[in-house]
Structures are given as structure tokens and as C-alpha cells.
Amino acid sequence: MLSQLDLATTINRLASEIANDVADLNPVFVGLLKGSLIFMSDLIRQLNFPLTTDFLSVSSYQGTTSTGLVRILNEVEHPIANRHVILVEDIVDSGQTVHHVIAHLRLKNPASIRICSLLDKTARRLTPVAISYIGHQFTDGFVVGFGMDYHGYYRNLPYVGIIKGASENPSAKSDP
């Protein structure tokens, strides 16, 4: 779906959009593990201003998508009070993961929270989320590579591919 060149071009664009907004704000980039690992590391290397990084780890939810349960497994390490947060995600699908993470981060009183997602899978959104920086939108299919997994595999692909005939149920999001 996205070649290495596509990804580099996209990340350059996202980096300049983000720089325009927060270059003077000493932002903290919070990556959602594990999917955002590669995206985040490429993204921050395109940013030429002071920033800090942190990570959050959440459980993939189980059961029906409409009652998805998102649990925080690993907390951010540093205080984010009064900081401008860029939440970095690989892909927003139903929207429940980022919705829950934002509610959780808001309790820590950041100055602002903006979402940056490499991919925006629009067709199955259940919870509306405002994504400030979007790499690419698409509707259908289960994607892997560039940090994204299928049952834990394929994160190491340097491009983004679509799995043919992959199950679209939430258990396919398991994240070992």
C-alpha cells in the first residue's frame, strides 16, 4: 500500500505540519507502543526543534468492538502537566484506543493534546476522534509493516502492505 519512498514523503510532510504548529512549544511526543515505534522514530528525526519523547503501552481490546476495553499497561514516565502533547499512533481504526488514551492523558493536565497518526482507517470508526496530522486515509483491509503487526508479526517490513483475507475482528489486533 505504501512504499518506503511513500512513507518518507508522508513523514516529511507530517513533520513540517507539526513543526509549523509546535516548534516553539517544547512539545512531548508520546508514542503508543508497539505500533508507533518505527513511525515515531522516523518522524522525530525529521524535526529540528527541542522536544522530548515518552511512550505509553495499551492492551488491545477484546470482545465486541462496540464495548472495546482499552487498558493502560505502561504509564508515561515523565510529567506532562502544562506540556503540549503529540500523541503518535500507527493507525486509528474504531477510534477507541486513542479516545481512551486521550481521556487518560487529560487527567495529567497537559497544555494540549494533538493526535498524529500514520494511517486513518475511516470506515469502521465508532468513536469520533479529531486527528490533527494524518498520513493517509483508507477504508478497507488489514495493514501490516512499518511497525504494524498481524498477530505480532510483520512489524519489521520496511513498507506498509495489506494482508489478503485477514480477519477484521478485534482479536486480530492482538499485540504480543
Ligand code: IMP
Ligand atoms: P482502534 O482502537 O480500533 O482505533 O484500533 C487501533 C489499534 O488497533 C491500533 O493501535 C493498531 O495497533 C490496531 N490496528 C487497527 N487496525 C489495524 C491494521 O489494519 N493493522 C494493524 N493494526 C491495526
Ligand code: MG
Ligand atoms: Mg497499536
